[in-house]
Amino acid sequence: MSWTAILVLAAGAYGFKLAGVLVGTRIERPLLRRSVSLVPPALFCALIALQTFERDTELVLDARVAGLVAALFATWRKVPFIGVIVVAMAATALARVLT
Amino acid sequence: MTTTSTHRRDSVALGAAVGLVAITFGLLASTSGLSLAKAMAMSLLVFTGASQFAAVGVISSGGSPLSAVAGALLLAARNSLYGMRLSEGLARHGWKRIPGAHWVIDETTAMSVAQDDDVAATEAFWWTGAALFFFWNLGTAVGVLVGDAIGDPDVYGLDAAFPASFVALLGPHLSAAPGRVAGLVGASIAIVVVPFTPAGAPILLAALAIIPALLVPAAIKTTDSAVSTVEGTP
Structure with a gap:
């Protein structure tokens, strides 16, 4: 990967971030504001689904499912944030050993 | 008081977990032929994990730099939506939002919008951003330098850390x-x-x-x- 490619990627990535931060404050229409507030649940649930079931743009079932189930259970049982991560990692690691 | 210390502690914890993922990135970068300087430049300047993994992944599988950059930018585009969501809180910090925009990513948005009030939300953004930036770059360096000695990080279930942290932070949105x-x-x-x-x-x-x-x-x-x-x- 060339320096040019890295710098173009860096500039583009920062450009996307900054554009959102600058444009966001100009959004005044209530409907748009409500739309923006719904971005996190839509995208985070999509991220969770992809990081659990996707590998190289294909859907697969593997040990990561155990981590997701463990994380859901721990969150439901009101385990603190760090605990949720540790429990999910342990469940995935264990499932890998067993399968 | 309690919530303040909680979100600070959670920010650092998330940063540490993400730092472990960065070790994977450093290892992948070095096996793809990237020097320490290039791997560090990516983590310091691109600073959006999914894009970095995608770019290095394309290179390591023999793809062109153009397709690597294009794919990575497609993954980076969602940060614009996060920026819009966080813009109001960041606007209160004046010019600092210009450099602060660099830290607008999945994790900082998740930690920020999970807070109950505006003050905690912006503080969670800065704390998570600082913690992630520190651990992400530290982890990258460790991965490039001694990644071989650690072996396959998936053995430790590391790939479960990211989705789990989002599960933990989703609660308020799903109420x-x-x-x-x-x-x-x-x-x-x-x-x-x-x-x-x-x-x-x-x-x-x-x-x-x-x-x-x-x-x-x-x-x-x-x-x-x-x-x-x-x-x-x-």
């Missing part, structure tokens, strides 16, 4: 019907389109879940306010 619809439809869209689209596109398409979610809420809110009007409580 109301619109958030639940957005989440459910968003995840469904992403899963359905995965086999047919390049990496990054499923996440952007998941944003379409906002449309059905917008149709839900009014009814429920009206019911609530109707009840409270009848009972005379605010």
